[in-house]
Amino acid sequence: MKNRMHFFDYEMYEKGFGTEEMRNLWSERGILQQWVDFEVYLAQAQAELGMIPQDVAYEITKKGNIDLIGIDKIADIFGTTNLNTVALIRAYKAICENGAGEFIHYGATSQDVLDSTLAFRIKKSLESYRADLEKIVSVLLPLADKYRNAVMAGITHGQHAIPVTFGFVVATWAQAFKEHIERIDQALPRICTGTVSGAAGNFASYNLLFGEKCWDMQVKVLEKFGLTVPPISVQPRNERFVEYMYLCSLIANTCEKIADDIVFNQRNEVMQLEEPFDTEHQICSSTMPQKRNPVLCENIKGLATLIRSNATAQGEIFHRDLRDDTPFFVEDVRMPETAILMDSMLKEMLTVFKGLKVHEENMRKNLDKDEGLLMAEPLALLLSIKSGKKDTAMRIVHKIAMESFEKKIPYEQYVKEMPELREYLTEQEIVDILNPSNYLGLTQKAIDNVIKG
Structure with a gap:
């Protein structure tokens, strides 16, 4: 059995970090299959446009399965070539019959494969985050409506400020997540774009082989991945990947803020909110039986910190000239980790909201503590x-x-x-x-704006 180096790959913890779908998407096998898919789509597009024979594309498609090619074979070849795409191509070629393997990766450059499949993974990840955000909003809106009249002390600078309602607070949470959905919708076409344009991004190789219809070839390949077609090469630039990571950072910031608020409100002396707790099975201390620690929210805070750190690392890199290897080392480590962390954080946030316990009586008690x-x-x-x-x-x-x-x-x-x-x-x-219920301003209107908006 191979050593598991990353914390969330430990057998004890792996079920607590990311869904199987997200882990598969960013796994070694998942990524290599996506590389194979690129070569399949490229061959299919070239055959459709009359660039290569149909039977060649058929054979490449037929053998386009990473289990047939063998991850171990790719690893062995990589040991001598030290170039991942070449290792894949050679292992892939070896199982293709009638010379079809000669046409794998025809005219392409490694970055066509790597950038386009990375954009595909980001697209699938963003779609997953969006679905989770929709679920979160669907839980928060009824919660905001239910507690729209639950008066509590509004806190600024850690001190009582003026009265608010818990429904108002929840509505502010819901609006933040709604805006993250908008951000994803706006960013998806900008971030999720690919490249099938050759070594320097100007289609020189494809144009030499196939002429100007190679532009249509790019369109066909990217459409199969569900990616947008850029007007000019995106290879020299990685702003789209930075935007993805910063978008994750913004969502993480919201989750951490709310988790931190819940942790504060679960303090024994406050006890206005509680995250869900499995009384029958859950243990929070090896020595203190009474403990009901806000472990989900604390975990969310930790995950958010890591996500923001990864986004910072991504924002510090760029391609020198038309392309160099520097960004890839950061992307290959930070992006898969961020995807798993985001998946975990949003799932845990949803769990917290679904099982959130609200103690209205303590909200009123704490409100009255300063006696007006x-x-x-x-x-x-x-x-x-x-x-x-x-x-x-x-x-x-x-x-x-x-x-x-x-x-x-x-x-x-x-x-x-x-x-x-x-x-x-x-x-x-x-x-x-001095009656707190008489000083709630446009609370009800604001809550309705979020619920109905």
Whole structure:
């Protein structure tokens, strides 16, 4: 048995990182089969355009299976050639009959194969992420509607700010994921483009062999992969791959922000939210039986950090001149890892949202802990309306708020005793303005905008 070097390839952990579909897509076997598919599609396109005999394309297609070619054979040849595509071509040629193997990779360059199949994997990955994002949104929108009236303390800088509702918070999460779906839709045709244009991207080899109809050959090959056709060679540029990685980084940023919020809200002294927990089977400590750690959210935070790190690495590289090898070493390591990490992160995020426990009673309890202090803003604004002195009103309410906090006197009680306020406000007006449910602005409209938008 071969040694497993990467953490998520350990037998103990492999089921926890990425679906089988995603792992197969980016596996050695999956990638080599995609390279074979490229050679098959190229031969088919050339045959359709009369560039090579139909029976040649038929034989290349018939033998276009990585299991027939043999990964071990490719590995052996690579040991002497030190060029992966040549190793594939020679092993592939060896199993083709009647000289058909001579036409494999006809006129092509390695980068035609590598860039186009990488774009294909990215396309399939983005489509998977998009499907996961759609599922996440479909869970969050009903959650936002359900808790649209669940009043809680809005937090800024780790401190109570003004009242919000949990439904409002969830709607902000949902909108972020909706925008990521839009980003994917906008980026797909730009990122998922290929190349079948020869060594320097100007079709010189293909044109010499086949004439100007080689442009149609490129169109046919890329269409088979579901890729867009670039107006000019994309080989010297890797912005599309950087954009893919940065897009992953943006999604990871959203997931980590939400996971971190849930971790905070699951603290024992807060306990407003809980990620799902399998009470019967799940163990969170080898020594402390009471622990219910937010392990899913903590894992999401870790995955997000790795994804952003990989995106940074991708953004630091470029092709010198028309092409060099430097970016490939980064792409070959960072992109498969990122695909698995993204797949894992989005699946775990969906699991968290589906099983999220919401403790409304603790939201209200925590809201009431400062005994009205977070209602200082509406009080100041009402006083400014009544008195006609905005700055003076702010100064008065600030003084009252600080004194109430430092003297540990309940804010509502302290406010009612202040002559500066009673000069302008009745007791009932003070009671009404200090009611958190009366200071939610356009919360309901904003939630509806997200749900219906």
